[in-house]
Amino acid sequence: MLRSRSFLIFVGVVLFIMGSPFLVARYTLMRALEGLEHRSVHSAMQAIQRTIDAELLKLRRTAENWAFWDDTYRFVDDLNEAYIDGNLNKETFINLHVRAMLFYDTKRHLRYQAAYDLETGEPDPLPGDFLDRISSTPSIFLADDDPECLSGMLVHGDRVMFSAACPILTSKYEGPRQGTLVVLRELGEEMTKFLQQAASHPVRFEMVPLQRGSASVFEPTVVFFPDRVLGRFLVPDLSERVGLVVETTLERSIRREGVRSFLVFSSALALLAVFAMGLLWFFMDRRVLGRISDLLLKVRRLPISSEGMPEERGSDEIVALDRSIDGLVHALQRSIDDNHRYLQETQKILENHPTGMILIDAEKRTVSWVNKKALELIGRSLDEVRHVPCKDVVCPSQERECPVLDHGREVCDVECVMPTRDGRGVPVLRSITLVTFKQRPHLLEVVTDLRQQKALEAQLDRAKKLETVGLVAGGVAHDLNNLLTSLVGYPDMLLRRLPPDHALYQPLNRIRDAGLKASAIVQDLLTLARRGVKSMEDIDVGDVVREFLSSAEYAALCRTHVRVRFKTKVEGRRLCCRGSRPHLEKALANLVRNAAEAIADTGTVTVGLQVVQLNEPYTGFETIPPGRWICLSVEDTGSGISQEDLPHIFEPFYTKKKMGGSGTGLGMTIVWHAVKDMGGFVDVVSMPGEGTSVRLYLPEAEPPAETARSPMPAVLPRGSGEKVLVVEDMDDQRDLVKTLLTDLGYEVTCASSGVQAIRLAADQQFDLLVLDMRLEDDLDGLQVYQEFLKRRADQKAIIVSGDVSKDRLAAAEALGISHFMAKPYTMEKLAKIVYAALQEEAQ
Incomplete structure (x- = not known):
């Protein structure tokens, strides 16, 4: 049936x-x-x-x-x-x-x-x-x-x-x-x-x-x-x-x-389907139905009464029971295999977990098991720590008794320093919990490596300090430069008109020099704020070194530090990079000045320049990736820098010098910004009493074709009646520029706003525009120049500003403006830039 x-x-x-x-x-x-x-x-x-x-x-x-x-x-x-x-x-x-x-x-x-x-x-x-x-x-x-x-x-x-x-x-x-x-x-x-x-x-x-x-x-x-x-x-x-x-x-x-x-x-x-069903029927008949028939046959052969015996139709329940038992046996075997596999997978996961794990026998107080990450942190092998007292290899506590087992302290996400083989220690985040392993009480210690986090926190703290100071510096630089323009320009104009023996000549000269020094400090603030005016250009680094060694600043440094010997080690071939030449010159001057001032009595300052090929990352003050670098170095035999001060030397206003004297606390910060703007890296090596070595790693660039520089006239270049339009919204500066350019032989027209300048352009043409980048009306200097270009495609112009961002300067260069004059400026600087702009071929 x-x-x-x-x-x-x-x-x-x-x-x-x-x-x-x-x-x-x-x-x-x-x-x-x-x-x-x-x-x-x-x-x-x-x-x-x-x-x-x-x-x-x-x-x-x-x-x-x-x-x-x-x-x-x-x-x-x-x-x-x-x-x-x-x-x-x-x-x-x-x-x-x-x-x-x-x-x-x-x-x-x-x-x-x-x-x-x-x-x-x-x-x-x-x-x-x-x-x-x-x-x-x-x-x-x-x-x-x-x-x-x-x-x-x-x-x-x-x-x-x-x-x-x-x-x-x-x-x-x-x-x-x-x-x-x-x-x-x-x-x-x-x-x-x-x-x-x-x-x-x-x-x-x-x-x-x-x-x-x-x-x-x-x-x-x-x-x-x-x-x-x-x-x-x-x-x-x-x-x-x-x-x-x-x-x-x-x-x-x-x-x-x-x-x-x-x-x-x-x-x-x-x-x-026919084959599968036939095969299934064959196995069903042999394995199941045949067993039922045999079981029923055995039941019939039992020497017992047939009363109470179940009917044959009940044999279906026997088959179900038989199949259930077979299924239970197979399920049990699969469960055993699965548990064994899960145990192996769990062991592998724990062994390769990125968090360090240490298992300590709570009764013997010895290490039972350590995963790979924990071994990497303590710098030992598994054989060196297994069955070794935990106090000797992994415990950061200096107490004799165990803080967890003896004093019952809870340890959850606690920062501490884990001991290592070399004795330096590793900062970790530590948590301990009580577990049972092999029917014995154990402590499971979980440690997270905090080295990278600590390094990132230090970098973030430094970046926040630089950003805060930079924002403050950038906010006041523009207004200061506008004020200094009059402070420098008017004395310079008067000095041109007075004889050197006049009673007011020296006071006026001191006023102008003070304004120029204040302008240099403002430019340092702009560099610190990463908003100083600069352009990416090809720089011959050797030429920068040679020009500095022949500069008046270097000569004054030699006169001040007569007992310091200055040496150079510069490769003969041209070594070029891309960046801002003024900023690189400023960085070199700051490094040489710091090196000379670090020598109390006698010593040597060495300026070096060479090409360095790094085949693998070099980790020093910061990690320098592999590649070909130009290494500009300044080494001294001075007092050196302590290990406590070394991480802070590039922070603004961090200095051991007397503030307001030879140090402002901005020199090394400017060095850092200049190098970072050029895509480079800085490495500092110093030992107290032995001296300091600062190396600037700059990306090497292909040397550009050498071009001869057109010599500027020895005296102030003068105009020949060229028409110049000055667009300036500040009355005193507008009058100053008009007076200076008129004295230089130019025909000057002034406009107090961009709208007035555009109206003037409708009636006459100008040989040159002198545009203030920031104007009080809706149009800035760049927008005014764009309107002039619609009327005259070869219009020449000079951009003037107390502070301009890199993006706006790049936009001006893209429109064809090749000359920028930062406020404040002298009559000599104004004369040379106006003359150069008028002599330049229209782009």
């Missing part, structure tokens, strides 16, 4: 598996294939439509370029031969892929026709009936008040043309309209192949007559045939009396292949 029911169930399952795919195919697969074909044809039609629209757009732009042209505007009126010979030739039509150009006047009379056969390059006028067809299409000839162009198809007989029509206006799109320009491109074999490539399917065209208003009714359609799928859509003629039907076909190979594949799959599935 049980075998019969089982057999019927198996037969039903086989029939279901064999019949289900046919039902699925009937309701899903065939529809899906048809949908796929429909989308493929629809996509092809969309591709054709997009290609046609793109070609019409290209033709329309071509028509616009020719119609909105002053030469075309005149040609419709006078039909000059120069226009025909220079423009309406076969090369033009071949390059533009244009079949014909038709020039109509405002009365729709054809003034001129230019048409070529693009294959032969020979003139090929359009037939008269086609021209009549164009003349009878009113939509081509736009209304007088319509400046827009139109494009579309023109169908006449067996000819199909892409067409574009534009009103003929001037280059400034002004009228009155002289007529209409019609540009034609033929839909030939080459265009048909191009449309077929876009659609990836064959394309065919058919001309059909249309009734007015019927073009909008003819929607794109997809028709299914037994062997192909046909897609059709209509492109109406500009007159909407004739339409071009575009057809594309798709062979139904997808459906045929799908049906064939499905039949193969269904047959294979049916055979597999």
Whole structure:
């Protein structure tokens, strides 16, 4: 009985598996294939439509370029031969892929026709009936008040043309309209192949007559045939009396292949189902039903009464019990295997966890297990710490007793220093919890490495300090420079007019020198704020060193420190980098001055320059990546820097010198900013009593071509009546610049705002503009210069400002302004920059 029911169930399952795919195919697969074909044809039609629209757009732009042209505007009126010979030739039509150009006047009379056969390059006028067809299409000839162009198809007989029509206006799109320009491109074999490539399917065209208003009714359609799928859509003629039907076909190979594949799959599935069910029935009969029969046979052979014996139909429960027991045994075996595998995976995870883990026997107080990260932190191997008292290898406490086991302290996310083999210790975040391992109490100690975090915190703290000081410095620098302009400029102007023996000459000279020194301090503040005016240029670092050694500042340094010996070790070849030359010069001067001042009695300061090739990262004061670097070094044999002070030397206002004397606390900060702006790195090595070595690693650049510098005149260069416009919103500075430039021989005009300057430009031209970058009205100096460029493309200009950002300076250089003058400035500096700007070729 049980075998019969089982057999019927198996037969039903086989029939279901064999019949289900046919039902699925009937309701899903065939529809899906048809949908796929429909989308493929629809996509092809969309591709054709997009290609046609793109070609019409290209033709329309071509028509616009020719119609909105002053030469075309005149040609419709006078039909000059120069226009025909220079423009309406076969090369033009071949390059533009244009079949014909038709020039109509405002009365729709054809003034001129230019048409070529693009294959032969020979003139090929359009037939008269086609021209009549164009003349009878009113939509081509736009209304007088319509400046827009139109494009579309023109169908006449067996000819199909892409067409574009534009009103003929001037280059400034002004009228009155002289007529209409019609540009034609033929839909030939080459265009048909191009449309077929876009659609990836064959394309065919058919001309059909249309009734007015019927073009909008003819929607794109997809028709299914037994062997192909046909897609059709209509492109109406500009007159909407004739339409071009575009057809594309798709062979139904997808459906045929799908049906064939499905039949193969269904047959294979049916055979597999029959085989699988037969095999399953065989094993079921042998392993289950056979056992039931044997069990029932044994029960019948028992020497007991048949009363109370269960009926044979109860044998189904015995089979269920037997199968349940087998399943339980197999499940238990799988569970054992899974637990063993999970244990191995957990062990691997703990071993490779990025957090250090230490397991300590709470009774023996020895180390039982340590993972890889913990071993890396303490610098020992597993054999060196296993079964070793934890107090000797991992405990950071200095107490004899255990704080956790003896005093019951809780340790959770506590920062401490873990002992290492070399005795330095490692900062860690430590947590301890009580666990059971191998039925013994243990302490699980989890430690997180804080070295990288501590380093980042130190860098962040330094960056916050620099940012705070930089913001304060940048905020006051502009106002200070504006005030110092008058403080320096007026004394300088008076000194030029007074003889050296005048009673006021020396006081005025001291006032000017004080202003210049204040300006230097402001420039240091701007450099600190990373907003100082600088430009990225090619720098010959050796030339920077040589110029410093021949400068007045170096000579004064030698006179001050007569017992210090200065040496140089500079490579002979040119070593160049990209950056700001003034900032690099300032950094070198600060380093040499600090080195000389660090020598109390006698000693040596050595300036070195060489190329260094790093094949791997070098870790010193900071980590320097591998590469080829220019190393500019300054070494001294002075008192050196203590290890406590070394991490703070680049912080602003951190100095051991007397503030207000030789040190301001900004020198090394400026060095740091200058190097970082150039993409470089700084390394400092110092020992107290032995001296200090500061090395600047700068990215090497290709040496530029050497150019000769044009010598400036020994005396102040003067003008020859050139017209200069000064745009400055501060009255005192505007008057100062006007007076200085007038004394130098220039004709000066002043404007107190950008709006006033633009109004002056409408009436006269100026040889040079002197523009303040920041103006009180809505326009700044850069915007004023842009307005001047609209009127005169070669207008020369100088930008003047007390403080300007790098972005604004870069924008000025991009517009062609090559000279910048920072406030405050002297009469000599003003004269030289104005002279250089006027002598420079217009860019």
